[in-house]
Amino acid sequence: MLNDFWVLMVERGWALALLQGSAVTIAIGLLGMALGVIVATPLAVMRWRRVPVVSQFVDGYSIAIRGVPGLLVIYLLFFGSIDWIRAVTTVFGFQQATENVYPFIIGVLAIAAISCAYSIEVIRGALEAVPRGLLEAAHSLALPWNITFFRVTLPLALRLALGGINNVWQMTIKDTSLISVVGLQELMRTAAIAAGITRSPLLFYCIAAVLFFSMTTVSQSVFSAAERSLNRGFGGR
Structure with a gap:
């Protein structure tokens, strides 16, 4: 049995293929998550500042993406754009190159769209959740709103958001498995x-399960x- 495993994994090259698929999975997850955040x-x-019209648009986008399966988002992006992409690339003579890279681009964009919708809420x-007392203290010092936001509000909010972003990332790395439907050879x-x-x-x-579990465990x-580091001085351990 061990000999058969060795033949499959090493001599027939499936171990390397799985590692390459894992690398593609990680690349899609990292790029998509980074773009989404x-x-x-x-x-x-x-949305937090309730900017007229824009806030409602953002809210609608977040609800729509979170309300449908991730697979449907991928289908809509891929099949909704592939025909005109082919038409454009045919005109300029680089259709084959686009055919090879387009599934990867769609994978990154789809993961970005999904992670963005969840990250907005986080x-x-x-x-x-930023304590109002801190903002009032900043206002009492007559700090301009941009200084208050970038030096007080945003750093504290990102610290509070890290746990939620972690959850979004864990979901994102698993959602990369859906990209296989467009022909991309991820894990x-x-x-x-x-x-x-x-x-x-x-x-x-x-x-594949062991590799996905390893990715999520390391993440x-x-x-x-990172949470322990950012929580120093805030009662964190």
Whole structure:
């Protein structure tokens, strides 16, 4: 049995393929999450400040994305854009290059759209949780609103939001498995291909589970360390 495992993993190269799939999964997760949080931060601020029209638009976007399955978001982005992307790239003569990279781009954008919707709520809730007494103290010192926001409100809100952002990240890294439907060979699709070729689905899906669990465990450790560091002086351990 161990000999068969060695043959599958090493001699037939499936171990390397799974590691490459894991790297694609991590890349999509990191890029999508980073883009989602970057976009979510100003949107959350506008919703927190109840900017007319924009606040309602942000609220509608967040509710809509959180109210449908992530797979549907991926389908809408991919099949809603692939035809005109092909038409444009055909005109300029780089259709094949686009065909190769487009699933990755769609994967990052889909993950960003999903993580952004959840991050908006996390950051908005953190902004509202900043103690009002601190803001009143800043106002009593006649600090300009921009100094108060960037030096007091936002740093405290991001500290409070870190736990929620951790939850969004854990969800995001698992949602990357949905990107396999557009043909991108991330971890889940690689495991499915290996399972079909070798007729060993249990083995490869168990390996995929172990790899996903390893990613989330390492991520949890990193976020826990960051929370402990940021909570120093605030009663954190």
